[in-house]
Each structure stands twice: as C-alpha cells, then as structure tokens.
Amino acid sequence: MTVTRSGRFARTLLLAMIAALAGAAPAAAPATDPFAPHARNPLLPGYAADPSIVHYRGEWFIFVTIDPWGGEKLGLWRSRNFRDWTFSTPNWPTKAAAHSTTSGGANVWAPSVVQGRDGRFWMYVSVGNEIWVGVADHPAGPWRDANGGKPLVRRDFRPGFHMIDAEAFIDDDGQAYLYWGSGLNWVNGRCFAVKLKPDMTSFDGEVHDVTPPHYFEGPFMVKRNGRYFLTSSWGNTTKDNYQVRYAIGDTPFGPFREPEDKPLLATDQDRQIISPGHHAVFRVGQEDFILYHRQALPFPRAGDEVLRQVAVDRLRIAGDRLLPVIPTHEGPDIAGTASHRTAGRAVALTASSARDPLHAASAAGDDNYATGWQGDATAETSWLQADLGAAGQVGESHLRPADVMQTLHFSVEASDDGRAWQRIGAPIQAQGSPISIPAAGRARFVRLRFDGAPGILEWTFP
Known part of the structure; x- marks a missing residue:
C-alpha cells in the first residue's frame, strides 16, 4: 500500500466512522457499510484469525488463532444459534506442552479440526513453527496429544519453508489427507500433501509437493461433484494484498491448475474489506459458505499492530468454477441459524473519555x-456509563471486550438520577466473552469503573 493510497483510505474511513457514530443516516446499505448498526460481520466479538469450524450435536464450534499473532493457547468460540458466541480456551495445545527440541519461537496458530472415520475429533495445529496433532471425543475437549509428545511435522522437515497451517481433509470414502506449508518472509510458499493412515497420526506413503500457482499459505481442500478444489491464501496478511485463490485437480494430489488468473476473495476498498484470507469452507444443506479473517477496522492501524476479525460469506460453485465471493458486512442467511444476535434494549452510552472519534462510547452499543469504545490509553482509570432512559429493574448485563484474553478489573455502580451512586457488589476481575455484569436492582444509570481503559466492543442489557 502506498502512502498516498493509505492516507486517502484512512481519511475516508475516519469520515464514515464519525458520521456513523454520531447517529447520521448511513450512506449505504448494511452490505456496504462497515459501521451500520446490527451488521453481522464480523461474526465473532473479538480479534482472531485462521478459523476452523465444526458443527456437532446442534452446536457450532469455531477454533481460532488469538490475535495479535497467537498466544499460549488457542481460542474457541461456541454457539447454538451461530450468532451469540461464548469464548473459552481448549486445554490443549499450549505453547509449553507442544514443544520439542526443534521447535521455533512462534505461538499457537492455525487450528484445523475434523471428525475422523472413528468418530473422534482430530486437531492439526501449528505450535513453535511445527505441526502437532491432538485428539478428543468432543470438539470442546478435553484434548490430548495424539503423537507421543512429538510434532507430526518438525520445523526442519523441509528446510527453507515454513511448516505451518496444516489442514485435514476427509474424502468421501473416509480417507484422510493432510495439507500444509508456507514460505518465509512472505515469499516462496510451498504446499505439501500426504495421505494419512487410519490412526490419523502416521503418513501413508510419500509426501507430495502440490503447490499451485499463487500459493503462499493456508490450504483448504474442497471436493464438489468429483472435483478437488485446492483453495489457499496468497499475499501478505499485514498488507492489503492478502487474498484467497483456488486451483482444480482430479485427485487429492492434483496436479492442480488455475482455471483463471483472478482471486476468489480479495480486498474490496469500496466496501472497506481489507485482506481477507486463511479460510475454511463449510456446507449447510446444499449451500456452501466461506469463513475467513480480514483486517479489523480502522486499517492501517498505528505502528505495526495487526488485528484481524472473523467473517462469513456465501460461496457459490458452478461446475469446475468457484465463483468470486462478494464480501459483505451484513453476512449471509444460513438455514437453521438465527438471523441476528439476541437483541438488547436500547441504552445511551457515555464514557469518561475516548481515544479518538472512531472509538466513542456509542460504538459499544450499536450491535456491530x-x-x-476505547478510552484514553494513558488514563489510569476510566468509566463507561449506560442510561436506560427511566428508573426500573436492571437485570444482568453482558460485556464483550475487544481483547478476550485481557483480565478486566472494574466495579459496578448504579444510580436513579446520575448524581448519587451506589456500588453493586465487590470489585470484579474477569476475562473472556461475554462477561456477566451483576443485576443492578432498581436504577436508571449503570456505570462501570475500570482500571485502565480497556476496549469494549459491546455492552448489552436485557
């Protein structure tokens, strides 16, 4: 991105965001307005990347890399309606537990979770620049190492390339395959593939180099109508050139050919959707959907900060073509899921400060x-206040912080008139999403007093 284009885009973004947060009528429909109230993309309330999705016994599970750049654990989001999500961290892997003599310094990244022919769930995940494999009877775990405490693919398996981003594929006959690989310094990506034995932890035959044109990382295999579509990411996720590509083969090992030289999913400046990639494809009924991460807005961010969020859109397949995906902020309707998140009551939010006009208190109440809201980052304390419009019984409310791994320290106060305040319960230390705020009893105003100035995506009231 050139300085001129970056500056122009940032100014456009700033003006649009200020108008939206000030309550101005949106200039475009929700599909094109990233700041429209009730927009369904991003799907998850937090910063995450590299999603893998499982639907099991009526519940959705999305495993993610925790941004920025992973952590000591993975993130797991769970929902029964595909709209209201609860965050946790699986017991395995951890950076400490998945460590070998050849491990590198990278954190826990890029999970792939599939159900094998044995009914169990298998996770292939990047830890320390190596690929590890775990197994569980349920997507939520408990998980355990499945390969005797050693990586399935060591960091030095193919010197000069990055042994990350493993993705398992189960063919129609139940046969499992594993795809993985990336390059170094955002160039020279290679994709490797191997057939797996029934134990899901052993290679059955030789490893193939199946690298298609325009490949860097994040392979994901899709089979439809007897054709094998090897989809992957190309470009640099920290820039605006990251995108999803695809190639077609007649076997799981290809050879793979690009039907046309254009991306499946790419940056759309007009919609302010930047660097979509590292995706998963899932099917509901006869419809396909693509789950992917894209840059959190505003972009570019200060310094070298990289924060991504997970979105979902429709994927259409026509014969031997994957049709270009139209990325949206509204998100698709998916059969059997809720059309929107559970609606909270309308409240007026104010705060002690805002980092800038893009992060005003009202942004934590727009269901987007x-x-x-983000207070002044230099403040030792800050507060976020809700005005419910009239005094009445206030039940348990819910807070969705931007950083789900940050421990928040805060107290809760309530007031009928906004002048005399009463503290509700003891000070709270909490982490995750959503964080439950105790019922405030009879009140019109509820105030949260924080240590520091945490980022809050949404605060909702029953």
Whole structure:
C-alpha cells in the first residue's frame, strides 16, 4: 500500500466512522457499510484469525488463532444459534506442552479440526513453527496429544519453508489427507500433501509437493461433484494484498491448475474489506459458505499492530468454477441459524473519555463487532456509563471486550438520577466473552469503573 493510497483510505474511513457514530443516516446499505448498526460481520466479538469450524450435536464450534499473532493457547468460540458466541480456551495445545527440541519461537496458530472415520475429533495445529496433532471425543475437549509428545511435522522437515497451517481433509470414502506449508518472509510458499493412515497420526506413503500457482499459505481442500478444489491464501496478511485463490485437480494430489488468473476473495476498498484470507469452507444443506479473517477496522492501524476479525460469506460453485465471493458486512442467511444476535434494549452510552472519534462510547452499543469504545490509553482509570432512559429493574448485563484474553478489573455502580451512586457488589476481575455484569436492582444509570481503559466492543442489557 502506498502512502498516498493509505492516507486517502484512512481519511475516508475516519469520515464514515464519525458520521456513523454520531447517529447520521448511513450512506449505504448494511452490505456496504462497515459501521451500520446490527451488521453481522464480523461474526465473532473479538480479534482472531485462521478459523476452523465444526458443527456437532446442534452446536457450532469455531477454533481460532488469538490475535495479535497467537498466544499460549488457542481460542474457541461456541454457539447454538451461530450468532451469540461464548469464548473459552481448549486445554490443549499450549505453547509449553507442544514443544520439542526443534521447535521455533512462534505461538499457537492455525487450528484445523475434523471428525475422523472413528468418530473422534482430530486437531492439526501449528505450535513453535511445527505441526502437532491432538485428539478428543468432543470438539470442546478435553484434548490430548495424539503423537507421543512429538510434532507430526518438525520445523526442519523441509528446510527453507515454513511448516505451518496444516489442514485435514476427509474424502468421501473416509480417507484422510493432510495439507500444509508456507514460505518465509512472505515469499516462496510451498504446499505439501500426504495421505494419512487410519490412526490419523502416521503418513501413508510419500509426501507430495502440490503447490499451485499463487500459493503462499493456508490450504483448504474442497471436493464438489468429483472435483478437488485446492483453495489457499496468497499475499501478505499485514498488507492489503492478502487474498484467497483456488486451483482444480482430479485427485487429492492434483496436479492442480488455475482455471483463471483472478482471486476468489480479495480486498474490496469500496466496501472497506481489507485482506481477507486463511479460510475454511463449510456446507449447510446444499449451500456452501466461506469463513475467513480480514483486517479489523480502522486499517492501517498505528505502528505495526495487526488485528484481524472473523467473517462469513456465501460461496457459490458452478461446475469446475468457484465463483468470486462478494464480501459483505451484513453476512449471509444460513438455514437453521438465527438471523441476528439476541437483541438488547436500547441504552445511551457515555464514557469518561475516548481515544479518538472512531472509538466513542456509542460504538459499544450499536450491535456491530467492527466498532467499540476505547478510552484514553494513558488514563489510569476510566468509566463507561449506560442510561436506560427511566428508573426500573436492571437485570444482568453482558460485556464483550475487544481483547478476550485481557483480565478486566472494574466495579459496578448504579444510580436513579446520575448524581448519587451506589456500588453493586465487590470489585470484579474477569476475562473472556461475554462477561456477566451483576443485576443492578432498581436504577436508571449503570456505570462501570475500570482500571485502565480497556476496549469494549459491546455492552448489552436485557
């Protein structure tokens, strides 16, 4: 991105965001307005990347890399309606537990979770620049190492390339395959593939180099109508050139050919959707959907900060073509899921401060996970206050912080008139999403007093 284009885009973004947060009528429909109230993309209330999705016994599970750049654990989001999500961290892997003599310094990244022919769930995950494999009877775990405490693919398996981003594929006959690989310094990506034995932890035959044109990382295999579509990411996720590509083969090992030289999913400046990639494809009924991460807005961010969020859109397949995906902020309707998140009551939010006009208090009450309140980062304390419009019984409310791994320290106060305040319960230390705020009893105003100035995506009231 050139300085001129970056500056122009940032100014456009600033003006649009200020108008939206000030309550101005949106200039475009929700599909094109990233700041529209009730927008369904981003799907998850937090910063995450590299999603893998499982649907099991009526519940959705999305495993993610925790941004920025992973952590000591993975993130797991769970939902029964595909809209209201609860965050946790699986017991395995951890950076400490998945460590070998050849491990590198990278954190826990890029999970792939599939159900094998044995009914169990298998996770292939990047830890320390190596690929590890775990197994569980349920997607939520408990998980355990499945390969005797050693990586399935060591960091030095193919010197000069990055042994990350493993993705398992189960063919129609139940046969499992594993795809993985990336390059170094955002160039020279290679894709490797191997057939897996029934134990899901052993290679059955030789490893193939199946690298298609325009490949860097994040392979994901899709089979439809007897054709094998090897989809992957190309470009640099920290820039605006990251995108999803695809190639077609007649076997799981190809050879793979690009039907046309254009991306499946790419940056759309007009919609302010930047660097979509590292995706998963899932099917509901006869419809396909693509789950992917994209840059959190505003972009570019200060310094070298990289924060991404997870979105979902429709994927259409026509014969031997994957049709270009139209990325949206509204998100698709998916059969059997809720059309929107559970609605909270309308409240007026104010705060002690805002980092800038893009992060005003009202952004934590618009039912849009692309926006949120952020106080003055230099403040030792801050507060976020809700005016419910009239005094009445206030039940348990819910807080969705931007950083789900940050421990928040805060107290809760309530007031009938906004002048005399009463503290509700003891000070709270909490982490995760959503964080439950105790019922305030009879009140019109509820105030949260924080240590520091955490980012809050949404604060909702029953």
